[in-house]
Amino acid sequence: MTTVTRFAPSPTGYLHVGGARTALYSWLYAKSQGGKFVLRIEDTDIERSTQEAIDAILEGMEWLGLTWDDGPYYQTQRFDRYKQLIQQLLEQGKAYKCFMPMSELDAIREAQMAKGEKPRYPGTWRDRTDHPDDQPYVIRFKNPLDGTVVINDHIRGKIEIANTELDDLIIQRSDGTPTYNFCVVVDDWDMGVTHVVRGEDHINNTPRQINILEALGAPIPEYAHVSMILGDDGKKLSKRHGAVSVMQYRDDGYLPQALLNYLVRLGWSHGDQEIFSLDEMIEHFDLDHISSSASAFNTDKLVWLNQHYMKSLPAEEVAQHAKWHFDQQGIDTSGGPALESVIAIQADRVKTLKEMAQISRYFYQEYDEFDANAAKKHLRPVAKEPLQLVQQKLAALSDWTPANIQAAINATAEELDVGMGKVGMPLRVAVTGAGNSPSLDVTLNLLNSEQVAQRIDKALKYIADREKS
Incomplete structure (x- = not known):
């Protein structure tokens, strides 16, 4: 069976660091198994979903190089499929119409909490058939009343x-409109998803989704719930810790290779290895070696990795990202x-x-002008003769x-008969x-001889003006 993962x-916002790590883990597992990686946009929250956010997610994925094999799929384009299966569950007696007003349900929940009980819908309309003709209703899934749901989580072990x-x-x-938990179930089934890698905040959804999958007669995927990312102060990563949007890291000057390498190690390890090429990540990655503990974001470590990749990647590859x-x-690199x-x-x-830019x-x-401190220190009258002489010697070069x-x-x-610094620093x-x-x-070799001569002239004029004043 082909391994299929999804992100x-x-x-409702940009692609954040936690989402990017989840996407990376899903992508790597699919690649490591020779499988498929699916991108799905879960846009059922129509009021909060925006095209701007969709564009930001796609841009972030593309910048990271996490290309998808199928998709992007959009849940809002699949409503007919969801409604068809909801109708099927109604007809099979596995779902029912609930006419309880929200005000009544809120009162019930408040009373439950006042007694120290878990707030929950009491099943009032579960078996009723006296449906009113003119009242709004929701459709509820008939969750089993007994038994347990067992999740053999790749990261957290057995959850019951x-x-x-x-x-x-x-x-x-x-x-x-269908709700999130139902759409996810249908999508994972229809798209053949075999492994669901997602954040630990979805653990509470998983047993509900498994029960719906079983009611539909659909296969149950394997699950891996990834822990959250914390800031270096031990609190949940947020804007106060700096950049949390993936594209902000691009804007701040990080290479995607550095961010990917950092994210893969933020909860997963392979021995003591720190530096991983993408091919090495694919070769060694597996879900069972993801840590169940929360990971703390360390910007200094990311900076170290970024420096490593700037120096070790082919300059042509770095240049493609630096050009942006x-x-x-506003630096036009075409003429230099x-x-x-x-x-x-x-x-x-x-x-x-x-x-670097x-x-x-x-x-x-x-x-436009010289750095004030550098000019004050090195473009003094004593530098006039060295600059004039080195300008002559440079102009005489045939190669x-x-x-x-x-x-x-x-x-x-x-x-x-002066030290190198007396020539080199003014130059x-x-x-x-x-x-x-x-x-x-x-440095001079990357400039042409005419540019160098003109700039030395500029420095000599600065010295002359300084002498006059």
Whole structure:
């Protein structure tokens, strides 16, 4: 039998980190078993569901590379199927119409809670046939009155719930729309889902859904309920901890490979291995090694992984993601050095792609002014002679290579009998506008000789103006 997993978000907001991890686990298990991964949009909450949220979910999945084999399916497009099966359950006596007004049910629940009892529908209309003609009604599922539901959860082990703990669930609202728990059951059946990986907040839904599946004569999938993600303060992850939307991590400059690697280890392990390629995740992943304990989000660990991937992935691959950040910051990379060449020399100098774009602007644009501290320290009158001489030697180069550039800098220091810093630092500030950059030979090599000459002229003018003042 083909393994089929699914990710089924509700489009009421962005794709958050917890949802992305659930999607990743579902995706990895399907891939590890040579199976199928289904994407389903559970949009039955029509008032809260938005197209904007649907777009955000699809964008997040695509950015992470979690491509789906089937879908996306939309529950609102399947209402006829749900109604057909609800009618079937009514005819088979496995569901019934309930005419109890909400006010009456609320009063019953309040009285139950006042006695310390679990609030529940008492089954008033379960076996009644005296149906009024002109009153609204809901349709409830006839939950078994005895026995237990056993869930052999891949993460939590055996879970057993007595049917006496469950009341008769509403499967169709008074406006005729089906409810979440019923739609999920039908979808999982129709889509051939064999393994349901989802958050632990769904554990209470699972026995109800199993009972409905059995009433329909449908196969029961296997379940794995994943624990929640906590912030580093031990509280449930939320906006106060920083980014929780997947796309916010893109905006902040993280690579999808880093976020995936971080999320897979946030509750699952394979020995002591920390770094996993996607192929390694697929090879080693299994549901039975997901921890049942809550996991704490650690941004420092994610930053470490991001730095690792920026340095270790092919520069061309990193450049594909970095390009978005250069564009966001208004940096046109079309007329300068190849972006992958800049990535190669900047990757170990930053934590994020956003920072990489910020510090690499001088490769593609003329800077407006010098960094004040760097210029004050290094563009002094004493730097005039080294800059003029190195400018002459660089202009004389017939082959613009890192080795020749470095030789020109060395020759300048030797001829003037000064330390390398007396030449290198004024040259660095002149060319980049600031006091930090990769080694000068590769930095200047990515610029052309004309740009370098013009920028040294700019620095010499700054020194001349400083002398006048």
